[in-house]
Amino acid sequence: MAEPSAFIVTRNLRKTFVMGRTRVHALAGIDLDIPEGTFTVIMGPSGSGKSTLLYLIGGLDRPTSGTLLVNGQDLNMLDENALAVYRRNTVGFVFQQFNLITSMTALENAAFPMRFAGIPGKERAQRARKLLELVGLETHLRHRPVEMSGGQQQRVAIARALINNPRLILADEPTGNLDTTTGFGIMQLLSNLHRDGRTVVVVTHDPRMLRFATHVLYLLDGRLVSREEYEASIQTEPTG
């Protein structure tokens, strides 16, 4: 599986949390290569470290040890400022909780990241409107999150993730708070992004999402495992 030109490369990636006196190895040595333009689904029960892995790739947290390259850039070498610029320009996040700002309209929420990129207001509004049309919310531009359904909110979040035109979309349980039909719609949207040439990494524990994936990674207790190993484990100890 080692492709030298892979978009995301990790080698012996570890993340250890200290909880009181015990150390929890959230990631216990991950080696993976995710090629550019793929739709990768990371499967794993809760507590398997899949979200931790996603946040490390997204530069929202730093690994305890190991190598982490995205687009040839060693994230360990970036200072806080450069990491913020990396998140701004290279990554678009989609969260389970949507994380919209409740007092802002759909348009304002979608355009929000561009403020930190120093882009003028007019241009921000134009691009946000275009992206909201793309996710099918052209009639909801002035709606606030409370006035929208979960699926609509997640669409706003996807528009926001796309606003700075990132090459990498990271989604943490994007369908976790949605019913099945709505969830499929969201996955379809993410899949379209992949088809446009973006690299998409989605973390989920819902096997129904696998049909969209070009690559699947199984994570158990902070380690990458084979599909068989994963399924055997799921059957013996079911998780929620």
Added chain:
Amino acid sequence: MRLFDLLALIFYNLSRRKGRVALTAIGVVIGTAAVVLLVALATGLQRNATRNFAGITDLTMVQVYPKYGGEGNIMMAKPGGGAEQPSQTKLLTTQAIQELAGLEGVQMVIPRDSLRWPGRVKVGKLEAYPYVFAVDTEDLSVMGYELLDGTLKLERGTALIGESVAKSFNDPNWRPGQPQPEQPQLLGQQVRFILTRWTQEGTTVEKTIPLRIVGILKQKMGETDYAMVVRMDDLTAWNEWGNGKRINRNKEGYEMVMVKAKDSRDVTKLADTINNLGYQASTPMEFVQGINNFYTIIQIVFGGIGAIALLVAAIGIANTMTMAILERTREIGLMKAIGATNRNVMTIFLGEAAGIGLIGGLGGVLLAWGLAQVVNVLAAGYLASQAAMMGGQEAGQAAYIAPWLPLFALAFSTLVGLVSGLYPALRAATMVPVLALKYE
């Protein structure tokens, strides 16, 4: 991030929590109002004190007296009789006046002398006893004299008279029970000035001089109130008559000279220079500076008392911002996830804290301004009576808000907000994004 976007975001964040921002800002309003009002009161006191003082004296004037040698300033009589003048003695002779006129920053030097013999002004049966002096200048307005009526132009045989003495005529033969005599009209009138001296044998000799009063000097709590001002040549002639010999200004000099500085700021320095030349110079500026120093201390103390209220408000801001950061932890995480730098986050929260300070400062300045108006209305009666007592000066304001004060108050309250926001903003900025995002 663009400055406009930053400001817009700060304003937006403040506006979505109006209630809390308003409550927090009230603390700053009270603190700022306390600082502004107390400093305004101190400034008002200062202005009333210095204005009354400045009204009665010309701050550009240095009064120079001759210096007599020996210990202290007492003229030493030698045992052999005859007042021999030691070498340190500096008299205000004609040469001395030229020396003083040549000093840097001197506009003019005006000799002054007073009548050494008793004299009284008589109008009909009524008499008054002014202090008679002359200043040797054609233009008396440079002395700061103000007319109630008439002219300042003096010719030989004319005189100006102070308002107070003009109202103090009495009848030496008046007995209790008789009606008080009516004060005479003096302006333009011929009066008799009766000069008195004593011969060696002790007999009194009187000389009556006809004088015309050409001007009445406005009362201003100064030396002219009870004075009669005449021309120097008249005065010299009267003193010579009293002494029985001529006065040689080259040797005896004048009683005093007034050195007028070009600029009031140079007055203190000029007085020092003149003292170093060996004369005795004094200036009202020293006194005014003393008053100013005193009131500056009062302002600082008053401002400090007000600042305690601001300190309490600062704690309120810090508290509000800390709460805001707890509530908005996920939002902070989100901002970081979408590319806000630590500095962006820091600036936003600092800006919000400073914004609360600024809003409170604006409210405080307005409140203080309103309260100052109320105080001034309430104190107006008292100040007017005070002013009347001080000699007809215009009544001042009890609380005076100097133009710099609102600006200072705004800057200060904003700074207080900024400083209060420092710790919460720093906390927000240094949050690990992933932990902030997961914060429940």
